[in-house]
Amino acid sequence: MKISDPHAVRLLERRLGGRRHALAEELEEIKDQLETLSFRDITGLVMRTSPVRGAKLLRLLPPERSAAVFDALNPAHQADIITAMGDERVVDYFGSIGAEDRVALLDHLPAEIADRLIRELDEGDQEVTNVVLGYAKGTVGRRMSPKVPVVTPSMTVDEVVATLRADVDRLETIYTIPVVDEDRRVCGVLRLRALFGAEGTDTVADVMEPPFVFRAGDDLEDSARWLLSSARLAAPVVDDDNRLLGILTYDEAHDVVEGANSEDSARMGGSEALRQPYLSTPVIRLVRSRIVWLLVLAVSAILTVKVLDVFEETLHKAVVLSLFIPLLTGTGGNTGNQAATTVTRALALNDVRKSDALKVMWRELRVGMTLGAVLGVLGFGIATAVFGLPIGTVMGATLFLICTISATVGGMMPIIAKAVGADPAVFSNPFISTFCDATGLIIYFFIAKAVLGI
Amino acid sequence: MKISDPHAVRLLERRLGGRRHALAEELEEIKDQLETLSFRDITGLVMRTSPVRGAKLLRLLPPERSAAVFDALNPAHQADIITAMGDERVVDYFGSIGAEDRVALLDHLPAEIADRLIRELDEGDQEVTNVVLGYAKGTVGRRMSPKVPVVTPSMTVDEVVATLRADVDRLETIYTIPVVDEDRRVCGVLRLRALFGAEGTDTVADVMEPPFVFRAGDDLEDSARWLLSSARLAAPVVDDDNRLLGILTYDEAHDVVEGANSEDSARMGGSEALRQPYLSTPVIRLVRSRIVWLLVLAVSAILTVKVLDVFEETLHKAVVLSLFIPLLTGTGGNTGNQAATTVTRALALNDVRKSDALKVMWRELRVGMTLGAVLGVLGFGIATAVFGLPIGTVMGATLFLICTISATVGGMMPIIAKAVGADPAVFSNPFISTFCDATGLIIYFFIAKAVLGI
Numbered sequence: 001m002k003i004s005d006p007h008a009v010r011l012l013e014r015r016l017g018g019r020r021h022a023l024a025e026e027l028e029e030i031k032d033q034l035e036t037l038s039f040r041d042i043t044g045l046v047m048r049t050s051p052v053r054g055a056k057l058l059r060l061l062p063p064e065r066s067a068a069v070f071d072a073l074n075p076a077h078q079a080d081i082i083t084a085m086g087d088e089r090v091v092d093y094f095g096s097i098g099a100e101d102r103v104a105l106l107d108h109l110p111a112e113i114a115d116r117l118i119r120e121l122d123e124g125d126q127e128v129t130n131v132v133l134g135y136a137k138g139t140v141g142r143r144m145s146p147k148v149p150v151v152t153p154s155m156t157v158d159e160v161v162a163t164l165r166a167d168v169d170r171l172e173t174i175y176t177i178p179v180v181d182e183d184r185r186v187c188g189v190l191r192l193r194a195l196f197g198a199e200g201t202d203t204v205a206d207v208m209e210p211p212f213v214f215r216a217g218d219d220l221e222d223s224a225r226w227l228l229s230s231a232r233l234a235a236p237v238v239d240d241d242n243r244l245l246g247i248l249t250y251d252e253a254h255d256v257v258e259g260a261n262s263e264d265s266a267r268m269g270g271s272e273a274l275r276q277p278y279l280s281t282p283v284i285r286l287v288r289s290r291i292v293w294l295l296v297l298a299v300s301a302i303l304t305v306k307v308l309d310v311f312e313e314t315l316h317k318a319v320v321l322s323l324f325i326p327l328l329t330g331t332g333g334n335t336g337n338q339a340a341t342t343v344t345r346a347l348a349l350n351d352v353r354k355s356d357a358l359k360v361m362w363r364e365l366r367v368g369m370t371l372g373a374v375l376g377v378l379g380f381g382i383a384t385a386v387f388g389l390p391i392g393t394v395m396g397a398t399l400f401l402i403c404t405i406s407a408t409v410g411g412m413m414p415i416i417a418k419a420v421g422a423d424p425a426v427f428s429n430p431f432i433s434t435f436c437d438a439t440g441l442i443i444y445f446f447i448a449k450a451v452l453g454i
Numbered sequence: 455m456k457i458s459d460p461h462a463v464r465l466l467e468r469r470l471g472g473r474r475h476a477l478a479e480e481l482e483e484i485k486d487q488l489e490t491l492s493f494r495d496i497t498g499l500v501m502r503t504s505p506v507r508g509a510k511l512l513r514l515l516p517p518e519r520s521a522a523v524f525d526a527l528n529p530a531h532q533a534d535i536i537t538a539m540g541d542e543r544v545v546d547y548f549g550s551i552g553a554e555d556r557v558a559l560l561d562h563l564p565a566e567i568a569d570r571l572i573r574e575l576d577e578g579d580q581e582v583t584n585v586v587l588g589y590a591k592g593t594v595g596r597r598m599s600p601k602v603p604v605v606t607p608s609m610t611v612d613e614v615v616a617t618l619r620a621d622v623d624r625l626e627t628i629y630t631i632p633v634v635d636e637d638r639r640v641c642g643v644l645r646l647r648a649l650f651g652a653e654g655t656d657t658v659a660d661v662m663e664p665p666f667v668f669r670a671g672d673d674l675e676d677s678a679r680w681l682l683s684s685a686r687l688a689a690p691v692v693d694d695d696n697r698l699l700g701i702l703t704y705d706e707a708h709d710v711v712e713g714a715n716s717e718d719s720a721r722m723g724g725s726e727a728l729r730q731p732y733l734s735t736p737v738i739r740l741v742r743s744r745i746v747w748l749l750v751l752a753v754s755a756i757l758t759v760k761v762l763d764v765f766e767e768t769l770h771k772a773v774v775l776s777l778f779i780p781l782l783t784g785t786g787g788n789t790g791n792q793a794a795t796t797v798t799r800a801l802a803l804n805d806v807r808k809s810d811a812l813k814v815m816w817r818e819l820r821v822g823m824t825l826g827a828v829l830g831v832l833g834f835g836i837a838t839a840v841f842g843l844p845i846g847t848v849m850g851a852t853l854f855l856i857c858t859i860s861a862t863v864g865g866m867m868p869i870i871a872k873a874v875g876a877d878p879a880v881f882s883n884p885f886i887s888t889f890c891d892a893t894g895l896i897i898y899f900f901i902a903k904a905v906l907g908i
Contacts, residue, residue: 168651197622231705251685269795270788278800287824290792297788304780322776326758326891329780334724334751338744341723346732370741437780
């Protein structure tokens, strides 16, 4: 068994990083070294280098292995490699991956390359690909595999086994088998495991389970999460008349959820998801994924300049107030982000729904008041000791109010975003920071004016 | 087939929210309503209510269904329900779930309850549970299932099928079958699918694949992510002599990765993960998950007070400088968070490793300079128009430097955290905000003093 060899990988990595055009004998050497590496190491190597070098590596591998490594990459990265490659092997890769992976890849390719590749497919594959392409992005239909085994309730276990044996190479999965009636309506699901527990003469109707299906128009991310959390290997996909169209497998569902998690994580950090490994992404694409949000946030931060401008006179009279600006806005931002992150994740996992808005608000109000009480008392004590009672009072009261408001607003924001059809993650952390900054400053200066009498 | 009925769920939810002690006839009614709901709806209902109410709901369900719903909850939530329940049914639940799920649950239970439950298990289950309990938390051994099918290379396909048929009820999975030699060393893996494509008289050696194994001491999260991304259903777990110990299944791996993602997401937002659904978490536990980080961050924000204190004289001479404090610290924090979030996620997905530190630094430096150039030019233009050339110059230069430093530091911080053995997500966003606040202010005032000559 080939096991992972970090040293060999590093050596090869350094070698690849060298001159742009390697000599023929050097290529031979790299080829030999590649043969000593495990599948996992090679995949890692391709993921961590630029698309151009990745394409070179793939060319050096034996065809079958090369196609397997290609299959393990994510669609955006595959598209970059295809564009960098532009030779006949691309067509082989394209034919070797599943219909649902092919569609994901097509979504990332320039139109002319996509068209050419579809034309090169053999007729059966072309038809299957077009079926999947017919469903909208973000729906279950777009990621299902149409290559699904079909059995009827009256078949015996032995007959099912014979059918599967004949068809096994053609099928996406044999572990979950949809059972359909004469109109191709799904009436049950047969798990391969149940087949093993049954007698050869039992009928499918005896051992099948009630069906668990998705509709082709169902939301892809929700369905994928539910499939994974249900520990099922796959679920049949049906049309509105409950007729069988295909099957959604757990590994496809995993890719979808992984992508959605990366997107949520990126957006909570105020950027767009890269959709491909960090080290294989060109710097300019990293800039593009961040610049828009950074500009939007900087422009909204002009609000804080305006707020402070209004209170400039107060600041003149007591410059000491400006010392606490970053501390107060920071604390407000942190409290808001804690609440927003928690609720955004709960929404993604479907633990919280839009209709829970009031429950969430009531919880976050109580959490915010508790946090505010703790921080307020501490802030009052420390500030009084260092700057005297008036400043201590301002700090204590401001911290209490800022925590209360930030937690409540932070918790509600993702739900409001979802209600208006936006991505909860986009309207969360960075926006909340900006909102909390402005609100916090207003509270701060009103309290300061009242307490200090200026 | 029972399909999801949101209206019925809402009605029942409202009913459960009512009086603490329902009348007997009311319970009967709720019981009837529960019978009309799908498995998915009932699980959702339990997830979205308090542990005490969840326990009540489980008692109203028929035993088999009740155990299935219990199995679908996550371990921390299960532990709360067990504590809330305290009756004989708890023992049934405990016996009905898999050895690896049982260990996850034990980790969340008070010691005396855990001991009692282990004693109540039958002997075989007790033994299996203790094997898994013998491995450290965070290792593959802790989440493997010891109930694994075993075949040898010389067996024929027909013999394997007969063995599986006899044992199917006892096994965790039959889809991935470890092949072992006479010393119980793993020498291959047999996929059930390959079995279906083979002749009955073929031997296992003919159809098996090279093994893909984990060691019991391997890092659980890394292994789980790799298993899921490899689209394998399961992988054998071996000891240091390559002897078979158990199997890690994709659904166990999914639970692990889901938990790790929730933890990362929570920590990037500056709180600890809840490990259970938001709405079933008591408010006081929400406070606990946030208060420590909030205090740590507030205390480190005192640094910004100190920095401003040093420059108080400069602030006195030009109060206008204080107007831009939140805008500048906010932009620095956002730039740093963008980089940190991207790199933290890349580390989690293993796209980036510790040894890539210099590569990451070089990339983030270039990204930061590009972002800084764009924002700096804009900031210069706007500030010059409104506040005159000197302030414009200060803003432009400060924005450029802040973006450059924040992106570089933000990108490096998660890698440094990982290198010193800390969770990259903990040392990322909130800490970076605080660091960027302080650094940004120092840069700002030095530039201001130089340009304005004060």
